Amino acid sequence: MTRILRARSTGAWLGASVAVLAWHALATAAVAQSAPAEAQPEAAAPAPHETEIVVTGSRLGSNFNAPTPVTAVTNERLEALSITNVGEALTQLPSFRSSSGPAQQATAGGPVGARLLDLRGLDPQxxxxxxxxxxxxxxxxxxxxxxxxxxxxxxxRSDVVTGGASAAYGSDAVAGVVNFVLNRKLKGVQAEVVGGISQRGDDGNFFASIAAGGDLSSRVHLVGAVEYEKLDGLGDCYTRAWCANQTLILGNTAPGAGGLPANLIIAGVNTSTLSPGGLINRSYNAAGRPIGTNATDPLRGTQFLANGTPAPFNYGTLVGPLFMLGGEGQGRNSFISPFRLKVPVERVSSYAALTAELSDRVTLGVDLSYGQVRGTVVSNVLRDYDGRLMGRIKRDNPFIPASIAAAMDANGVASFVLGRAGFDLGPSYAKTRTTTYRGAVSLKAEVSDNWTVEGFYQYGRTEFRQRSYNAINTLNLPKAIDAVNVNGQAVCRVNADANPANDDPNCVPFNPFGEGRYDPRAAAYITGNGFQNTTNEQHVAAIDLRGTLVTLPAGPVKLAVGGEYRSDRIVSTTDPVSLVNGFWTLNGSALSGSVNVKEGYGEIAVPVLADSAIGHALDLNGAIRRTDYSTSGAVTTWKLGAVYEPVAGVRFRATRSRDIRAPNLSELFGPRTRRTIGLTDPLTGLQTNPTVITGSNPNLSVEAADSWTVGAVLTPSGGFLGRFRMSVDYYNIKVKNAIGTLGAQTLAERCNQGVTQFCALITRDPTTNTILEVQDVYLNSNELRTKGFDIEFQYRQPLGGLGSLNAQLLANITQALTTVDSAGAVDRAGQTGFRTGTVPGVPDYVIDGLLTWTKGDFQLTGHGKYIPSGIYWTNFTGPDQPGYSITSPTSVDNNRVPSRFYLDLTARVKVPVVDGREFELFGTINNLLDRDPPSIPGPSGGTNQILFDPVGRAFKIGARVRFGS
Incomplete structure (x- = not known):
C-alpha cells in the first residue's frame, strides 16, 4: 500500500518540483545553450555525415524511426556545463544511477576512478x-x-537507448545501450584547456585536449584526438563538517530500552571498543572463560595513552559492541577517518580513425585507440576489537605495563582482548592502473544500389595493475603480537616454544600498547605489499548485410542480417599472501578463464501506412538473435516494435523484447577481495565487524529479461507550437536469475528470515555466535524488477533583440527497483541512503533542467538537479512508516533523507577570429548554492556519495579554440 500511495503522489510531487526547479533557475540566473543538449533523434533528419553510422537501437539505418526511445546527448551539453568527461555528462541524466567514479569508489579497490554507466540502477553490467x-x-x-x-x-553525440536491445546488439543490453558516435568527418583543429578548484581549496582538477582531422587525399580522411585529465580528489571525512560530525548508525542493544528504537542515526558516534593506543575489552581466566561481566570485569575500560601509560577510558552513553554516543574518540573514528571522500585519478585517452574510399563503392576503415587511467584508494587502518586479528594478549607478554600485569595477577586474569585502531601503522592503500588498447579494421561495400555489406575485425586488450601497500598480514600479525620474554629479550612465542615446526625467523615482536612504540622491523613484518595483474583480451569478427528487401506503397522494407564471433579471455596473477586471502584488505586473486560466443541475427522494418486516411505513418520492427556461449549454452533473444503516427507531430511507440546477459569472465572466474565493515547482526541485534569477501562465483547461469516500453512523442510544427517538443515513455523490465551481489547486511537479514541458502555464506564463531565472515559473492539472486517513466521536454523562445531562451527538462520516475528472492521482495525505489554492505537504491524521481540565454556570442547556462526526499534504508522502519514498533530490531529513529537541489552556472563568450578561427572563454560555478549533502551514514562515513555532491561550491575556468571547418 505504501508503494501504491507513493506512486500515486509522485505526479503531484513531480509537478511541484518542476515549478521549484524552474523558479530556482530563473531567479538565480538565466540559463544555458543555443542547441538542446539532448534530443529525440527521430524527431529530426540526421546530419549528412551521420548517414553512414548505424542508429543506436536498430541496425537498419537512420531513416527508420525506431520504436525504442533514444536520447541523444550532444557535445554541446558538455561545453555548456564545462564538463570534460562524457561519462560525467551521462551520469547526470535521470535515467542513470551514478554507481562509480572518483567519489563513488572512495573505499573500494579495483579500477579506481572508473566511470561505468548504470542505466535504470540495474548495475553497469x-x-x-x-x-x-x-x-x-x-x-x-x-x-x-x-x-x-x-x-x-x-x-x-552519445545515443542512450533506454530499453532492451540484445536482439540488435547482443548480450548485456538488458537495461539499454549507450552508443558513442564519433565525429569521423572532423576538419581542422579544436583544443580545450580547463582548470578548477573547490571553494575550500581542494578537489583541484586540470584537463587538456586536442582533436584534429583532415583529408590526406581526395579519398582518405584522418581524425584523431588526445586528452589528459588529472583530478586531485578530496581528503578524508574530517575535511567536511557534514562528515566530521560522525553521523553513524548506533545500535540500541535492547530495542525499546530508554524509549528508543533499535537503531539511531545520530551524530557524535565514537568507537566503544577501539582506541588508537589499545583498549582492554574483556578479561579471561586460565580456562579461557570470561571473568565476571562487562560491569565487573577488573580490566575492562583500561586504555593505553599514546606513550603506553594505562588510563581509564571515558565511555559515552548507549555503549554497544562497536559504537557509543559521545565519550572519547572524536576526530579519530577508525570506521570513517582513513577513507578519502573522493579519490585522485589521472587519465590519458587517445583515438584515431582513418576512412579511405578504395573505390566508389568500397570503403576501408581503421580505428586505433589507447587509454590509461591511474588512481589511488585509501583502505582501512587496523581495526580489531574482539581479538579476531591479533589474538588474545597473554599474561607473559613482555610489553604489558607493570601495573596491568599486577592487576592481572591479583584478579586471576590469564589473557585479555585488546581493541586497537592502528592509526600509528597507517591505512592500507592501493594504486591502480588500467590500460586499454583497441584496434579495428572494417570494409564496407555497396553491392548494389540498395544493398550494403560490411565486415570488421576488432582486437582489444586491457591490462589492469593493482599494487597494494601497508596491508595488514593476518598470518603474521598474531605471531608478532604473541610475544614472550626470553633472557630479558622479547621474542615471538613461535620461536621460543618447543615446536620447531612453527618457527618463523622473520618474526619480530610487536608492542601494541600506545602509539608508535613498536620496533619498525615488527611493523614491516605485520604489514606487506601485494599485487594483482589482470589481462583481458577480446577478439571480435562480424559481417552485416543490409538493404531494401521490397518496396511497399508505404515505403521500402528494410532488412539486416549478420553474424558475429567473439572471444574473451582473462588471466590474472597475484602475490603469495593474497592467494590465501592473507591480507586483511586489498587481496589480489589468481584466475584464468575464457568464453567464445557465436551469434546470428536478423532485423526487419516494415512500413505499413504512409499518409493514409487512418494514419500519417505506421511502421513495424522486429529482430531476432541466436547466441551460443561456450560457458552457458545457446539462447534466443528477440524484439518486436511499432511506431504509429495518427497525425503529423503526434507519435506513439511500443517495444517488447527478450534480452539476456551471460555471466562474464570476472563474475565466473574473477578476483575475490576481502574487507571489513560494520554490520548489525539481525539474530542478536548487536553490531559487529565481520570480514566480507566479494567477488566471483563459478556456478552462475544466464539471466534473462522481459522488457517492454510504450510512449508518446509530441513534435508539432509551425508557429508557437513548433518550438515545443515532449516525450513520455513507460518502461517495465523483469530480469530472472539476475546476477549480482546482495550486500553483507542484506545476506544476514535474509538468512535470519529463513533463506537457508544465504546462511551457507555466513560464518559464525562457534562459541559466541558472532558473525565472523560473509561471502557476498555474485549470485543468481532470483529476480530484478524495475518500472517507471522517462519524461523529456524542450522549448525555445526567441526574445528579439534580447536573444533567445532554450529550456530543457529531463525527468525519471522510478515506480519500482525490486530484488526478489525466496524470502520476498525488497524495493529500493525511493531509497536515497546508502548503508555500507548493502545495495544502493534510486530516488522516487529525479529532475534535471537546463535553461540557456543566448545573445550573440554570449551564453549563460543554468543547470539544476532536484533529488526528492527518500528513505535511508529499506530494511529499516521509521516512526512515520507503517509497521513501526520501537521494540522491533529494524526500528530506527529517523529513516528519512532530506531532498537536495543543486544549481550550476556557466558563462561562455565566443570571440570570432578571421579565416574560420574561433576562440572561446568560459567559467563555471558548480553547486552555486553550496549545498552540503545530507549527513547520513555512508560507505565513506558521511553521506550517499553515489547520489549527492560531496565537494560543495567549486569553480572552473577554461578556453577553447577552433581552427578550420
Missing part, C-alpha cells in the same frame, strides 16, 4: 557500451567499460 555501433573492449575486471578511455573531444 547490464548497460552495453558501443562506439559507432560496435561493442567496446571491456576495460575493467568486471567486464564493463570505463568510459574514461573514450576521448570526449571526439564524441559528437
Amino acid at each position: 547490464r548497460t552495453l557500451v558501443l562506439v559507432d555501433g560496435r561493442r567496446f573492449v571491456p576495460s575493467t575486471p568486471q567486464g564493463t567499460v570505463d568510459v574514461n578511455l573514450i576521448p570526449s573531444s571526439l564524441v559528437q
Whole structure:
C-alpha cells in the first residue's frame, strides 16, 4: 500500500518540483545553450555525415524511426556545463544511477576512478557500451567499460537507448545501450584547456585536449584526438563538517530500552571498543572463560595513552559492541577517518580513425585507440576489537605495563582482548592502473544500389595493475603480537616454544600498547605489499548485410542480417599472501578463464501506412538473435516494435523484447577481495565487524529479461507550437536469475528470515555466535524488477533583440527497483541512503533542467538537479512508516533523507577570429548554492556519495579554440 500511495503522489510531487526547479533557475540566473543538449533523434533528419553510422537501437539505418526511445546527448551539453568527461555528462541524466567514479569508489579497490554507466540502477553490467555501433573492449575486471578511455573531444553525440536491445546488439543490453558516435568527418583543429578548484581549496582538477582531422587525399580522411585529465580528489571525512560530525548508525542493544528504537542515526558516534593506543575489552581466566561481566570485569575500560601509560577510558552513553554516543574518540573514528571522500585519478585517452574510399563503392576503415587511467584508494587502518586479528594478549607478554600485569595477577586474569585502531601503522592503500588498447579494421561495400555489406575485425586488450601497500598480514600479525620474554629479550612465542615446526625467523615482536612504540622491523613484518595483474583480451569478427528487401506503397522494407564471433579471455596473477586471502584488505586473486560466443541475427522494418486516411505513418520492427556461449549454452533473444503516427507531430511507440546477459569472465572466474565493515547482526541485534569477501562465483547461469516500453512523442510544427517538443515513455523490465551481489547486511537479514541458502555464506564463531565472515559473492539472486517513466521536454523562445531562451527538462520516475528472492521482495525505489554492505537504491524521481540565454556570442547556462526526499534504508522502519514498533530490531529513529537541489552556472563568450578561427572563454560555478549533502551514514562515513555532491561550491575556468571547418 505504501508503494501504491507513493506512486500515486509522485505526479503531484513531480509537478511541484518542476515549478521549484524552474523558479530556482530563473531567479538565480538565466540559463544555458543555443542547441538542446539532448534530443529525440527521430524527431529530426540526421546530419549528412551521420548517414553512414548505424542508429543506436536498430541496425537498419537512420531513416527508420525506431520504436525504442533514444536520447541523444550532444557535445554541446558538455561545453555548456564545462564538463570534460562524457561519462560525467551521462551520469547526470535521470535515467542513470551514478554507481562509480572518483567519489563513488572512495573505499573500494579495483579500477579506481572508473566511470561505468548504470542505466535504470540495474548495475553497469547490464548497460552495453558501443562506439559507432560496435561493442567496446571491456576495460575493467568486471567486464564493463570505463568510459574514461573514450576521448570526449571526439564524441559528437552519445545515443542512450533506454530499453532492451540484445536482439540488435547482443548480450548485456538488458537495461539499454549507450552508443558513442564519433565525429569521423572532423576538419581542422579544436583544443580545450580547463582548470578548477573547490571553494575550500581542494578537489583541484586540470584537463587538456586536442582533436584534429583532415583529408590526406581526395579519398582518405584522418581524425584523431588526445586528452589528459588529472583530478586531485578530496581528503578524508574530517575535511567536511557534514562528515566530521560522525553521523553513524548506533545500535540500541535492547530495542525499546530508554524509549528508543533499535537503531539511531545520530551524530557524535565514537568507537566503544577501539582506541588508537589499545583498549582492554574483556578479561579471561586460565580456562579461557570470561571473568565476571562487562560491569565487573577488573580490566575492562583500561586504555593505553599514546606513550603506553594505562588510563581509564571515558565511555559515552548507549555503549554497544562497536559504537557509543559521545565519550572519547572524536576526530579519530577508525570506521570513517582513513577513507578519502573522493579519490585522485589521472587519465590519458587517445583515438584515431582513418576512412579511405578504395573505390566508389568500397570503403576501408581503421580505428586505433589507447587509454590509461591511474588512481589511488585509501583502505582501512587496523581495526580489531574482539581479538579476531591479533589474538588474545597473554599474561607473559613482555610489553604489558607493570601495573596491568599486577592487576592481572591479583584478579586471576590469564589473557585479555585488546581493541586497537592502528592509526600509528597507517591505512592500507592501493594504486591502480588500467590500460586499454583497441584496434579495428572494417570494409564496407555497396553491392548494389540498395544493398550494403560490411565486415570488421576488432582486437582489444586491457591490462589492469593493482599494487597494494601497508596491508595488514593476518598470518603474521598474531605471531608478532604473541610475544614472550626470553633472557630479558622479547621474542615471538613461535620461536621460543618447543615446536620447531612453527618457527618463523622473520618474526619480530610487536608492542601494541600506545602509539608508535613498536620496533619498525615488527611493523614491516605485520604489514606487506601485494599485487594483482589482470589481462583481458577480446577478439571480435562480424559481417552485416543490409538493404531494401521490397518496396511497399508505404515505403521500402528494410532488412539486416549478420553474424558475429567473439572471444574473451582473462588471466590474472597475484602475490603469495593474497592467494590465501592473507591480507586483511586489498587481496589480489589468481584466475584464468575464457568464453567464445557465436551469434546470428536478423532485423526487419516494415512500413505499413504512409499518409493514409487512418494514419500519417505506421511502421513495424522486429529482430531476432541466436547466441551460443561456450560457458552457458545457446539462447534466443528477440524484439518486436511499432511506431504509429495518427497525425503529423503526434507519435506513439511500443517495444517488447527478450534480452539476456551471460555471466562474464570476472563474475565466473574473477578476483575475490576481502574487507571489513560494520554490520548489525539481525539474530542478536548487536553490531559487529565481520570480514566480507566479494567477488566471483563459478556456478552462475544466464539471466534473462522481459522488457517492454510504450510512449508518446509530441513534435508539432509551425508557429508557437513548433518550438515545443515532449516525450513520455513507460518502461517495465523483469530480469530472472539476475546476477549480482546482495550486500553483507542484506545476506544476514535474509538468512535470519529463513533463506537457508544465504546462511551457507555466513560464518559464525562457534562459541559466541558472532558473525565472523560473509561471502557476498555474485549470485543468481532470483529476480530484478524495475518500472517507471522517462519524461523529456524542450522549448525555445526567441526574445528579439534580447536573444533567445532554450529550456530543457529531463525527468525519471522510478515506480519500482525490486530484488526478489525466496524470502520476498525488497524495493529500493525511493531509497536515497546508502548503508555500507548493502545495495544502493534510486530516488522516487529525479529532475534535471537546463535553461540557456543566448545573445550573440554570449551564453549563460543554468543547470539544476532536484533529488526528492527518500528513505535511508529499506530494511529499516521509521516512526512515520507503517509497521513501526520501537521494540522491533529494524526500528530506527529517523529513516528519512532530506531532498537536495543543486544549481550550476556557466558563462561562455565566443570571440570570432578571421579565416574560420574561433576562440572561446568560459567559467563555471558548480553547486552555486553550496549545498552540503545530507549527513547520513555512508560507505565513506558521511553521506550517499553515489547520489549527492560531496565537494560543495567549486569553480572552473577554461578556453577553447577552433581552427578550420
